Amino acid sequence: TSVLDIQRLSKTYGSRSGASGDKALRDVSFRVPQGQTLGLIGPSGAGKSTLIRCINRLVEPTSGAIHLGDTDLAALGSRDLRRARRRIGMIFQEYALVERLTVMENVLSGRLGYVPFWRSFTRRFPGRDIENAYRLLDRVGLLDHADKRADALSGGQRQRVGIARALAQEPELLLVDEPTASLDPKTSRQIMRLITEIGAERNLPTIVNIHDVPLAQQFVDRIIGLRSGELVFDGSPDALTEAV
Ligand code: ADP
Ligand code: ADP
Numbered sequence: 001t002s003v004l005d006i007q008r009l010s011k012t013y014g015s016r017s018g019a020s021g022d023k024a025l026r027d028v029s030f031r032v033p034q035g036q037t038l039g040l041i042g043p044s045g046a047g048k049s050t051l052i053r054c055i056n057r058l059v060e061p062t063s064g065a066i067h068l069g070d071t072d073l074a075a076l077g078s079r080d081l082r083r084a085r086r087r088i089g090m091i092f093q094e095y096a097l098v099e100r101l102t103v104m105e106n107v108l109s110g111r112l113g114y115v116p117f118w119r120s121f122t123r124r125f126p127g128r129d130i131e132n133a134y135r136l137l138d139r140v141g142l143l144d145h146a147d148k149r150a151d152a153l154s155g156g157q158r159q160r161v162g163i164a165r166a167l168a169q170e171p172e173l174l175l176v177d178e179p180t181a182s183l184d185p186k187t188s189r190q191i192m193r194l195i196t197e198i199g200a201e202r203n204l205p206t207i208v209n210i211h212d213v214p215l216a217q218q219f220v221d222r223i224i225g226l227r228s229g230e231l232v233f234d235g236s237p238d239a240l241t242e243a244v
Contacts, residue, residue, distance in 0.1 A: 089171030
C-alpha cells in the first residue's frame with residue numbers, strides 16, 4: 001500500500017472564469033501514513049468536501065500536489081483518472097448501493113468498478129473473487145446476508161456492504177464521506193470502529209470526513225481541523241479537547 005502526501009493544496013472555485021472566486025482550500029499540507037485513520041472535521045463550508053473531492057479528482061485542484069505513492073493525483077490528465085480512481089476506495093453517507101442487487105453482487109461490483117446490467121452476474125466471476133468477497137462479508141459481519149437484496153437491509157448493514165465493496169476493489173487509500181450521518185449513535189460507533197480497524201488491518205491510509213467531533217475523537221488515530229479552507233488543527237484526538 002501507499003502513503004498519501006498532500007502538499008500546499010489550494011482550491012479556488014470559479015477561478016477559470018477569471019473572477020477571484022471562493023478560496024475553499026488554502027495551502028493545506030499533511031501526510032497520512034499507512035494504516036492511519038485520520039478524521040477530518042470543521043464547520044460547514046470549511047472545505048472538507050472540497051478536500052475529499054480534490055483527492056478523488058471530482059474537483060480539479062488549483063495548485064499543490066496530492067501524492068498517492070509515486071502518483072501525483074493533482075497532476076493527472078483525464079486519461080489517467082479512471083485508473084487512479086480504482087486505487088481509491090470510497091465509502092458514502094447514503095451507502096450508494098444498488099438496492100435491487102444482492103449484497104454479494106454489490107460487493108463484486110466493487111471488484112469490477114462498475115455495475116453489470118446482466119442478471120446473476122456472480123456466476124461469471126472466478127472462484128477466487130467469490131471467495132474473497134465471502135471473506136470480506138465475514139469480516140464486516142454479513143456472511144449470512146450475502147444473498148439478500150440490499151434493500152432488505154438496515155442502514156448499518158448497508159454501510160457494512162459499502163465497506164466490503166470498497167475493500168473488494170483492493171484500494172490503496174480509503175476515503176470515507178460522513179459514513180454515519182444517516183445512522184443512530186450505537187450503529188455509528190460500530191461503523192466507525194469497523195472502519196478504523198479495517199484501515200489498520202489492511203495498512204491503508206484512511207480519511208474520514210466526519211461531522212460528529214466526539215465520535216471522531218473516540219475512534220480515529222488523528223484529527224485534522226479545517227476552518228475557512230485553512231488547516232487549523234493537526235494532532236491527536238486528545239489534544240483537540242485542549243485546543244477547542
Ligand atoms: P456545522 O457548521 O457544520 O454545524 P459546527 O461549526 O457546529 O459545524 O462545528 C461542529 C463542532 O466541530 C463544534 O463542536 C466545533 O467546535 C468543532 N469544530 C469545528 N471546526 C473545528 C476545527 N477547525 N477544529 C476543531 N474543532 C472544530
Ligand atoms: P464543507 O464540506 O466543509 O462543508 P465545502 O468543501 O463544501 O465545505 O465548501 C468549502 C467552500 O467552497 C464553501 O465556501 C463553499 O461555498 C464553496 N464551494 C463548495 N463547492 C463549490 C462549488 N462547486 N462551486 C463554488 N463554490 C463551492
